[in-house]
Amino acid sequence: MSNLTIAHDLSASAEHYLERIGEADEYAAVDVVLGLIEDGVPAEDVLLRVVAPAQRLVGELWASGTWSVAREHGATAVSERAVAAISARVRPRPTLGRATVACADGEYHALPARMTAEVLRLRGWRVDFLGASVPGRHLVTHLQQTGPDVVALGCALTTRLPRVHATITACQAVGVPVLAGGPGFGADGRFAALLGADGWAPAADAAADRLASGDLPSFPAPQTTGHLAGEEYAGLTRRRADLLTRVMAGLTRSYAPMASYSPQQLEYTAEDLGHIADFLGAALYVGEPAVFTDFVTWTCDILAARGVPADSVSHGLRIFHDELEDLPQARTLLAKGVEAASGAGGPGEGTR
Incomplete structure (x- = not known):
């Protein structure tokens, strides 16, 4: 099958998947994603070219007033189940390092971070996914107990940046670099740099690529960010x-x-x-x-x-x-x- 045909099929699958999650039909949505995997579509493509674009449309439909908050919540909950089903079906052995993936303290948009965790798993990382709104002190305790190579920290809202800043500083203080991701860091990641993160990635596959490049420091130097706050x-x-x-x-x-x-x-x-x-x-x-x-x-x-x-x-x-x-x-x-x-x-x- 050509790449063009695959792209067309996945676009149609994303539309079909959107219909299913819009009806909060968990079983049908899971059937869509697992059916694609059974047909030979890589799990990463199912995550990033079916589930992710459908979820972006969910947000747009809510913003336009076309969908209610309840319908948006229902669709997102079904997508979380679909991602979990993909994770249970495709379970590669970890061959690389260990990564911790978490949402910043106060950040409850967990699905993008979950998808990043799954892509890293598919690429060979051992991943600890800690979920939504992880307080900085508890994240640091986890890092001290598990010794990961990197923290992938998600932030969807810029209002969380002051807490994110404290979390980044605390992670680096115990010798773990931070890879930032999510729209809260700005479309170009400028706030990730401003807050002293060791790297930024605009999407899950870009995060995996960035980690594969090995250019994040093992023991980050303290960042100079005295101009912040006030x-x-x-x-x-x-x-x-x-x-x-x-x-x-x-x-x-x-x-x-x-x-x-x-x-x-x-x-x-x-x-x-x-x-x-x-x-x-x-x-x-x-x-x-x-x-x-x-x-x-x-x-x-x-x-x-x-x-x-x-x-x-x-x-x-x-x-x-x-x-x-x-x-x-x-x-x-x-x-x-x-x-x-x-x-x-x-x-x-x-x-x-």
Whole structure:
């Protein structure tokens, strides 16, 4: 079979697989992936060219409002079962070193890290997959007990970067290099370098290739990252709870549509304000305005798909701005956020 035919077949299989996980049909989804393996398709190709692209579409369908949160969760849960089925069916003997794969503390998007773990296993590594949200101190304890050659650390959200930074430093302190991966490190991995990671890979196969090249140090040198964080990040973090209470109160008083919000809508609004504070903090930590403005644009687009006008975001950002009189860098970022919100989203009817 030619490579073109294989590519076409896997594309069609990915569409079929998406249909099955969209219906939360675990048995049918597992049949799809195991059937491909039985037909001679390498397990790595099934993971990266069937499961992975289908999962990316799941995220897009949720973001557009086409799929509900429940349907997205159900599809992801089925994919986790499918990956587990592939792992149980294809079990190569480890011939290389030992790798620990984990999600950063506070990071619950575990499926990409799981797929990285499986690709490394298929390439011959002995892998300890620790799952979602592994606290740094517990990860370090595991490293001291098992002595792996590398830690592959996943991070999907930039809000986790301050914790990631502490984890990277702790891993290196016990002599284990860190290979970073996931969109939380930036599309080009720039935050992985900024936080002192020993390497970065954009996808599971790239991670395996990077480790195969052997260019990660065995005993990393301490990284110089004294420019990170700063007083404003610390101040924002310290007062987060009180700040959110004040902003919510101000928004309730001054944004007329909130008078008719249901308890659930008020809960969603409080969650959105928490995300704004966290992304603002992350942008301050790494000194990158795009971390915040990109989040604002994304939020406006998500809310627009659900009928919520972008001016609700702008209004909240202005209240944050007024509350943070003593944090000039944060106020500058919030002003940029208001500009981003003015060019994002679309008309809405103020409902969620």
